[in-house]
Amino acid sequence: MKVKKIIDKESGKVIERSVMNSITIDCVIFGFDKGSLEVLLVQHGEGIRKGEWGLPGGWIRESESVDNAAHRLLAELTGLDSIYLEQLKAFGEPDRFPLGRVITIGYFALIKKEDYDVRAGFTASDAKWYKIADIPKLIYDHNDILDYSLEHLRNRVRQAPVGFNLLPEKFTLFELMKLYEEILGVEMDKSNFRRKILRMKLLVELDEKQKDVSHRAAKLYEFDQKIYEKLTKKGFNFEF
Amino acid sequence: MKVKKIIDKESGKVIERSVMNSITIDCVIFGFDKGSLEVLLVQHGEGIRKGEWGLPGGWIRESESVDNAAHRLLAELTGLDSIYLEQLKAFGEPDRFPLGRVITIGYFALIKKEDYDVRAGFTASDAKWYKIADIPKLIYDHNDILDYSLEHLRNRVRQAPVGFNLLPEKFTLFELMKLYEEILGVEMDKSNFRRKILRMKLLVELDEKQKDVSHRAAKLYEFDQKIYEKLTKKGFNFEF
DNA sequence: TATACTTGTGGTCAAATAAACCATAAGTGA
DNA sequence: TCACTTATGGTTTATTTGACCACAAGTATA
Numbered sequence: 001m002k003v004k005k006i007i008d009k010e011s012g013k014v015i016e017r018s019v020m021n022s023i024t025i026d027c028v029i030f031g032f033d034k035g036s037l038e039v040l041l042v043q044h045g046e047g048i049r050k051g052e053w054g055l056p057g058g059w060i061r062e063s064e065s066v067d068n069a070a071h072r073l074l075a076e077l078t079g080l081d082s083i084y085l086e087q088l089k090a091f092g093e094p095d096r097f098p099l100g101r102v103i104t105i106g107y108f109a110l111i112k113k114e115d116y117d118v119r120a121g122f123t124a125s126d127a128k129w130y131k132i133a134d135i136p137k138l139i140y141d142h143n144d145i146l147d148y149s150l151e152h153l154r155n156r157v158r159q160a161p162v163g164f165n166l167l168p169e170k171f172t173l174f175e176l177m178k179l180y181e182e183i184l185g186v187e188m189d190k191s192n193f194r195r196k197i198l199r200m201k202l203l204v205e206l207d208e209k210q211k212d213v214s215h216r217a218a219k220l221y222e223f224d225q226k227i228y229e230k231l232t233k234k235g236f237n238f239e240f
Numbered sequence: 241m242k243v244k245k246i247i248d249k250e251s252g253k254v255i256e257r258s259v260m261n262s263i264t265i266d267c268v269i270f271g272f273d274k275g276s277l278e279v280l281l282v283q284h285g286e287g288i289r290k291g292e293w294g295l296p297g298g299w300i301r302e303s304e305s306v307d308n309a310a311h312r313l314l315a316e317l318t319g320l321d322s323i324y325l326e327q328l329k330a331f332g333e334p335d336r337f338p339l340g341r342v343i344t345i346g347y348f349a350l351i352k353k354e355d356y357d358v359r360a361g362f363t364a365s366d367a368k369w370y371k372i373a374d375i376p377k378l379i380y381d382h383n384d385i386l387d388y389s390l391e392h393l394r395n396r397v398r399q400a401p402v403g404f405n406l407l408p409e410k411f412t413l414f415e416l417m418k419l420y421e422e423i424l425g426v427e428m429d430k431s432n433f434r435r436k437i438l439r440m441k442l443l444v445e446l447d448e449k450q451k452d453v454s455h456r457a458a459k460l461y462e463f464d465q466k467i468y469e470k471l472t473k474k475g476f477n478f479e480f
Numbered sequence: 481t482a483t484a485c486t487t488g489t490g491g492t493c494a495a496a497t498a499a500a501c502c503a504t505a506a507g508t509g510a
Numbered sequence: 511t512c513a514c515t516t517a518t519g520g521t522t523t524a525t526t527t528g529a530c531c532a533c534a535a536g537t538a539t540a
Contacts, residue, residue: 020262023343062341066332090330090345092306101302103263105330159399192528215486216536237479432499455515456507
């Protein structure tokens with residue numbers, strides 16, 4: 001089993017820990033800002049692909065579960081824990097990685113950008129949000145993984161209320177609709193959207209309104225956590 | 241990289257081929273018979289778990305993609321190729337495999353039982369169909385993988401017409417309904433089911449009827465391959 | 481201050497769909 | 511012939527959808 005240099009998060013010291021040598025994790029981290037869906041990419045700061053952009057990822061330690069490895073890596077990469085994270089699938093074309101046979105397990109994460117400060121991870125020289133339409137050519141098969149994630153996201157938001165993980169705690173119905181429009185690539189009717197989403201009783205109307213807008217301020221809403229969980233399990237139907 | 245004994249399918253000779261040593265594939269193979277959903281399990285013929293039942297699976301070769309490995313293993317295990325096969329996800333608890341750290345990638349397959357002859361695979365002493373309700377305690381985390389697959393199947397049949405892969409080429413509407421009832425664990429209305437499924441234009445009515453039944457014989461149907469593919473991509477909505 | 485403009489919010493109406501249920505057809509077996 | 515079973519094709523009512531309208535409530539500008 002390979003032993004890889006790992007820098008301890010707290011102390012900054014280099015420690016040694018055994019990792020699995022033919023399996024990695026790569027994360028597709030989605031965010032949403034001003035009507036645009038975005039993905040967090042990192043620029044590699046070392047290795048043969050120095051300078052090129054790719055998905056944030058890393059190695060799995062010998063003693064941790066795959067899910068835990070994904071959570072750990074995501075915390076290291078974004079500084080966030082307890083965010084929405086889901087395994088996508090394993091990607092395993094024999095030639096996907098040039099230095100040997102490595103299978104990667106894709107994860108997909110949805111984060112509230114308001115909670116996140118951009119910063120580069122350990123081995124990354126830079127980290128940046130890219131709009132979906134502006135994704136550059138990425139290393140290895142990362143463009144494929146990203147495409148797959150996007151497809152997955154589109155399916156997922158129609159079957160469970162996971163899209164909400166991309167919005168701030170408090171949001172207007174219009175913002176929620178714009179999120180769905182952006183993810184699904186469709187146009188919706190304000191009025192019908194409002195009727196449909198309110199009927200599910202998923203949202204709690206707050207005693208608060210938008211501020212600093214140059215038009216009539218809209219009411220703010222947040223989720224009802226209980227109904228959210230129930231609908232996440234049961235599945236919900238959000239067709240347009 | 242580990243070198244593992246592999247018996248060549250055609251010649252029966254033992255050949256050596258390098259395999260990945262910390263990743264396996266396990267397949268959950270569903271079949272449907274006389275109104276019951278079933279799973280194909282194998283009894284291990286060698287190793288520390290000799291005699292115990294588990295999911296059919298195997299090692300990934302150094303030179304093949306993960307998907308190809310799944311197809312190859314399935315052909316070796318069931319004698320069938322070109323059947324419905326889909327990756328589930330990777331299962332990677334650190335202690336799931338007692339002899340070292342091994343992550344397994346789950347696949348799920350749907351087969352027409354009429355096409356399949358039961359036979360044991362290379363390292364298996366026996367292979368047998370089990371009704372979902374009668375699944376015994378399986379090796380490693382295979383019960384977890386099976387539970388996950390079942391959940392996945394339930395979601396999948398509501399979003400794509402994949403359940404059809406479990407039925408014979410020609411079937412009656414009643415048989416199709418029974419399949420859905422069994423998978424989803426619900427009761428349906430004959431009349432409404434018929435209306436709904438026929439409206440999608442997915443089925444082709446044949447000039448043929450059931451035989452050897454002691455009641456009015458029902459018309460047989462088969463799929464329209466073109467519409468089947470279109471609906472598989474686009475997604476279809478089969479809520480009850 | 482009046483007016484235009486923008487977005488929010490609450491409706492209407494017709495068409496499509498779903499759920500529950502009924503009636504008859506077409507076959508079997510006694 | 512009759513009783514019985516399943517197939518098949520309705521009907522009826524409630525619910526949901528989609529398209530569209532009208533006014534409310536604010537801002538920006540003349």
